[in-house]
Amino acid sequence: MGGLGSGRQPDEARRREVIRLRAEGLTLVEIGRRLGISRQRVDQILRAIDKERTRRLACLACGGAVAPPGGAPPDVADILCLSCLAESPETPFAQRLRSCRAAAGLRLRDLARRVGLSTETLRCYESGVREPRWQQLAPLLRVLGPALVAQVPYEERDEPPGYPPQATAERRGA
Numbered sequence: 001m002g003g004l005g006s007g008r009q010p011d012e013a014r015r016r017e018v019i020r021l022r023a024e025g026l027t028l029v030e031i032g033r034r035l036g037i038s039r040q041r042v043d044q045i046l047r048a049i050d051k052e053r054t055r056r057l058a059c060l061a062c063g064g065a066v067a068p069p070g071g072a073p074p075d076v077a078d079i080l081c082l083s084c085l086a087e088s089p090e091t092p093f094a095q096r097l098r099s100c101r102a103a104a105g106l107r108l109r110d111l112a113r114r115v116g117l118s119t120e121t122l123r124c125y126e127s128g129v130r131e132p133r134w135q136q137l138a139p140l141l142r143v144l145g146p147a148l149v150a151q152v153p154y155e156e157r158d159e160p161p162g163y164p165p166q167a168t169a170e171r172r173g174a
């Protein structure tokens, strides 16, 4: 501690200090003096914080925030919040995936790492170029939760394949 190399605080700690001092009503010059950085640097930090806070990824349907505060991934757009998603089972998988990823606050590469798929594959799923098979869907469900797939009310479901009883009866009789 106290060596030459320790003068630079980690960015995150410094940001927190800037926020705290600003909340106390200090001027940019005063904050800069306390933290040993220039007024311009303080200004830059405050602007970056502001930009992040205003970027709250609004839901296309209700306008509500989708991502956790301060956790909006920068690489996602055209999304729904989880409650709107639950109410619209017709939402295509690509949009469900983008929405769930935003709600989880994950960047594409973070999600890729957690599910063991390439970012390229995920990008294809998110743009609707491809849809995952069960093998890829399972890890996505594990990380993003059941909102990823549409929960269709029972009465709206199609009859299961091979359902008509007469078909079964015929097969049985054969």
Ligand SMILES: [Zn+2]
Residues within 6 Å of the ligand: 059, 060, 061, 062, 063, 064, 080, 081, 082, 083, 084, 085
């Ligand atoms: Zn919504």
